[in-house]
Amino acid sequence: MMSSLGSIAKHPTITLIDALTTLKELKQVHAQLLANGLLNDHHLLGQFVATIALHNPKNLTYSDQLLTNYDTPTLFSFNSMIRAYSKSSTPHKSFHFYNRILRSLNNLSPDNYTFNFLIRTCAQLLARETGPSVHGALVKYGFENDPHIQSGLIFMYAELGCLNSCHKVFGGISSPDVVCQTAMVSACAKCGDLGFARDLFDEMPGRDSIAWNAMIAGYAQRGKSREALSLFYLMQMEGVKVNEVSMVSVLSACSHLGALDQGRWAHAYIEKNKLRVTVNLGTALIDMYAKCGAMDKAMEVFWGMKEKNVFTWSSAMGGLAMNGFGEKCLELFSLMKKDGVQPNEVTFVAVLRGCSVVGLVDEGKEHFSSMKTSYGIEPEIEHYGCLVDLYGRAGRVVEALNVINSMPMQPHAAAWGALLNACRMYKNLELGELASRKIVELESKNHGAYVLLSNIYADSKKWDGVSNVRQIMKSKGVKKIPGCSVIEVDGEVHEFFVGDKSHPRYNEIEIMLGEISRRLKLFGYVANTNPVLFDIEEEEKEDALCKHSEKVAIAFGLISLREGVPIRIVKNLRVCWDCHEVTKIISKVFNREIIVRDRNRFHHFKDGQCSCRGYW
DNA sequence: CTAGGGTTAG
Numbered sequence: 001m002m003s004s005l006g007s008i009a010k011h012p013t014i015t016l017i018d019a020l021t022t023l024k025e026l027k028q029v030h031a032q033l034l035a036n037g038l039l040n041d042h043h044l045l046g047q048f049v050a051t052i053a054l055h056n057p058k059n060l061t062y063s064d065q066l067l068t069n070y071d072t073p074t075l076f077s078f079n080s081m082i083r084a085y086s087k088s089s090t091p092h093k094s095f096h097f098y099n100r101i102l103r104s105l106n107n108l109s110p111d112n113y114t115f116n117f118l119i120r121t122c123a124q125l126l127a128r129e130t131g132p133s134v135h136g137a138l139v140k141y142g143f144e145n146d147p148h149i150q151s152g153l154i155f156m157y158a159e160l161g162c163l164n165s166c167h168k169v170f171g172g173i174s175s176p177d178v179v180c181q182t183a184m185v186s187a188c189a190k191c192g193d194l195g196f197a198r199d200l201f202d203e204m205p206g207r208d209s210i211a212w213n214a215m216i217a218g219y220a221q222r223g224k225s226r227e228a229l230s231l232f233y234l235m236q237m238e239g240v241k242v243n244e245v246s247m248v249s250v251l252s253a254c255s256h257l258g259a260l261d262q263g264r265w266a267h268a269y270i271e272k273n274k275l276r277v278t279v280n281l282g283t284a285l286i287d288m289y290a291k292c293g294a295m296d297k298a299m300e301v302f303w304g305m306k307e308k309n310v311f312t313w314s315s316a317m318g319g320l321a322m323n324g325f326g327e328k329c330l331e332l333f334s335l336m337k338k339d340g341v342q343p344n345e346v347t348f349v350a351v352l353r354g355c356s357v358v359g360l361v362d363e364g365k366e367h368f369s370s371m372k373t374s375y376g377i378e379p380e381i382e383h384y385g386c387l388v389d390l391y392g393r394a395g396r397v398v399e400a401l402n403v404i405n406s407m408p409m410q411p412h413a414a415a416w417g418a419l420l421n422a423c424r425m426y427k428n429l430e431l432g433e434l435a436s437r438k439i440v441e442l443e444s445k446n447h448g449a450y451v452l453l454s455n456i457y458a459d460s461k462k463w464d465g466v467s468n469v470r471q472i473m474k475s476k477g478v479k480k481i482p483g484c485s486v487i488e489v490d491g492e493v494h495e496f497f498v499g500d501k502s503h504p505r506y507n508e509i510e511i512m513l514g515e516i517s518r519r520l521k522l523f524g525y526v527a528n529t530n531p532v533l534f535d536i537e538e539e540e541k542e543d544a545l546c547k548h549s550e551k552v553a554i555a556f557g558l559i560s561l562r563e564g565v566p567i568r569i570v571k572n573l574r575v576c577w578d579c580h581e582v583t584k585i586i587s588k589v590f591n592r593e594i595i596v597r598d599r600n601r602f603h604h605f606k607d608g609q610c611s612c613r614g615y616w
Numbered sequence: 617c618t619a620g621g622g623t624t625a626g
Contacts, residue, residue: 011617014617018617043617046617046618047617050617050618051617054618075618076617076618077618079618079619080617080618082618083618083619111618112619113618113619114618115619116618116619116620117618117619120619146619146620147620148619148620149619149620150620151620151621152619152620154620154621155620155621177620177621178621179620179621180620180621181621182621182622183620183621183622184621185621185622186621186622208621208622209622210621210622211621211622212622213621213622213623214621214622215622216622217622217623218622220623243622243623244623245622245623246622246623247623248622248623248624249622249623249624251623251624252623252624278623278624279624280623280624281623281624282624283623283624283625284623284624284625286624286625287624287625309624310625311624311625312624312625313625314624314625314626315624315625316625317625318625318626319625344625345626346625346626347625347626348626349625349626350625350626353626380626382626
């Protein structure tokens with residue numbers, strides 16, 4: 001049983017209460033004290049309220065009832081309730097207790113603790129109007145110079161996305177301590193001003209581990225993975241103590257990059273330095289291995305974890321779905337429920353994707369409807385998107401369209417995108433046109449929609465349609481996103497943009513590309529040389545040979561990685577059909593496992609087959 | 617007896 005150090009040598013009954021954790025025990029002791037007339041002390045009541053609220057955050061009604069049984073609860077009790085509700089799933093109830101303080105018979109008045117908890121509540125609620133009112137109120141009470149309040153306000157305004165207000169609060173602090181400065185670094189990073197965050201960080205005297213972690217996390221969260229990693233190396237160079245929290249961000253950066261070698265290095269670092277593998281850290285490891293296509297390692301970490309929370313389960317399930325292991329994803333879902341972990345909306349995204357990748361339409365439908373009926377989770381737009389994908393992938397495009405037409409919210413581009421992808425797979429020109437028209441209405445610069453549509457036209461040999469699409473793209477100024485593939489060799493990340501010949505070993509790469517071409521022809525592969533088709537792939541081709549960035553990266557992998565080592569590529573766009581065919585054949589004729597993570601999912605190529613079975 | 621900065625899944 002947990003017992004907090006703070007209670008040692010205090011009132012013996014408080015120590016007793018503090019040591020209790022279950023509601024049952026607390027209720028029993030409470031009844032006993034009451035029966036023996038020992039509960040006349042408001043401090044004891046307050047301790048009950050606080051302890052119950054602390055250990056039973058999901059069942060605050062008992063604490064609530066306790067308070068109503070006493071006519072004059074202490075400020076401590078009210079504050080404890082506000083704190084408890086600020087972290088609960090119903091944070092707004094905090095305000096009920098704030099009002100009770102204001103209306104109390106014994107003339108209580110909110111203190112700095114009260115406001116600190118209310119600030120958390122506002123942050124939690126993303127209360128863009130109430131937050132500033134609470135700020136105004138605490139100023140009236142004269143707490144604006146309390147450093148706890150100041151750092152809290154910076155945190156709150158960052159959550160609300162009000163960087164200006166953060167600056168105002170921060171600027172009003174005469175000599176901000178390291179805590180407030182770190183809060184400000186984090187706030188700027190969260191709101192996207194990494195430059196200011198970094199300047200502040202660089203000039204921070206007495207930067208501690210937390211400050212470094214804040215800056216590294218700031219980069220990692222904004223997708224600046226390389227910057228996050230290089231700052232982490234600097235942190236080590238400066239001899240700052242690295243902890244679990246640092247490694248969570250480092251792993252997150254590796255996940256983003258698909259940098260398996262660096263991720264493995266980070267894992268080894270954690271073990272070597274005996275860092276505690278907390279739930280967060282374990283989850284970050286699972287996510288890293290999963291997003292680097294090493295699902296077996298991810299599951300090894302998963303099974304080795306004693307404590308797993310909803311993040312842990314959802315990460316593992318999402319990873320399995322993304323890697324094409326739909327059935328395993330669903331098995332894990334059953335285990336999760338058996339384990340008593342409550343699934344949330346993110347878990348269901350993974351479940352639905354798991355169903356989708358293996359074509360389990362009926363099962364997916366059931367899970368979808370169970371969200372609300374069994375778990376009280378209202379399906380969000382993402383879940384409807386998954387449902388469209390579920391039908392679409394299975395070739396049931398009309399039902400997919402019905403989902404879009406009957407969803408309770410305005411369909412987003414991703415829903416139409418799922419339908420469009422299905423139309424490409426099943427060559428449904430009519431619906432494909434509708435879907436892409438809708439996408440373009442919603443996102444006039446969505447390059448992928450035009451590409452998929454022109455693919456559909458090309459598949460049906462409607463060249464007029466193809467050139468029409470091309471003209472629309474030109475007139476609307478839709479820019480192609482340059483394709484880029486990343487491959488890691490000996491811990492070094494090599495980036496290949498389409499048509500980019502700047503790599504120091506490009507000559508060798510070119511020779512290898514020739515060799516690939518030769519062996520593909522021997523195998524009987526006929527390159528797709530239709531000039532119309534050429535122009536419509538996701539990437540521009542820079543010459544007559546199809547040299548999409550992943551092919552160049554694969555060629556580089558073949559010359560630089562030892563035989564038998566799988567080639568792992570991370571691509572920023574979807575893999576095109578031609579590259580997909582070619583990669584399948586390369587995996588066979590070069591007897592090499594190739595793992596490609598594109599913007600949607602993984603393709604594990606082995607022995608001429610791909611794990612996606614042609615659906616992506 | 618209650619508070620301050622950094623961490624994870626879509």
